[in-house]
Amino acid sequence: MSRNIYTILLTVPMLFSACNSTTKAIVPKEKIAQNVEVIETATIKSKPISKTTSVTYVNDKKDIQSLGEANIESFMVTLKAPLKQLIQIDKSYKSAMGGCSSIAMSRTDEYNAISETKVRRTALKYRNPKNKPDETDTIVMERFLANNTKKSLVVDMPNSYRVYKPLYMKPQCLACHGENISPELQKILKRTYPKDMATGFKLGEFRGVVVAKVKK
Ligand code: HEC
8 A cells, every 4th residue: 555655844832822823734634534644743842952743644544543533432421421410500600610620530530440542632722731732732733723624633653543533612612611701600710720721712613632542
């Protein structure tokens, strides 16, 4: 099977707050759709060292992709259920917002305790510092931001594969991540996440990813 390899140099600033305004991935969409292998390289500038991170996409690994996607789906079901309940009980979203942090983290830990494929969520503009992206996450998310694709991407890592599923803003996300967050919720956010970057999103906008780590 012939594979095309693309090498792209991206400069990704170390500060993620600056990320979404800068570099866009420039590999055409259809190349991913054809499952070619793409290699992206980013020079991460940090003080005092500067290092290069490269990302290799292997979307021809269909079995890995399916396994990752299945894990992401069942994880998201366990995550959404308690939040939905809290929102139904308290329409102001206050209970859900208050419970969200602990629920999200404990559900993630619970899932990973029994699953061989590990899951987590991250974003360029993240709310919870525990969800801060690494360099590979950042490069992949820059691609989603540029291409707005709904398809997951598979990345080859030294000892594992990562399956990245993009999340886009839906109507039910707006109350907590949108442009018009109620003063009550703003108060909770300020207290719980003083460095929150995850507000001001519009409907349909790329919000972040769920990542599944599949063992090799
Ligand atoms: C009730 C408020 C609430 C709603 C509704 C909500 N979120 Fe969040 N979201 C949070 C809070 C609080 C966090 C930080 C705690 C955590 O989950 O780790 C968060 C974290 C996240 C993260 C992890 C990265 C980060 O920023 O820390 C993603 C991705 C995310 N939300 C996407 C969404 C999407 C997509 C929707 C709609 C389907 C949504 N959220 C709906 C409150 C909410």
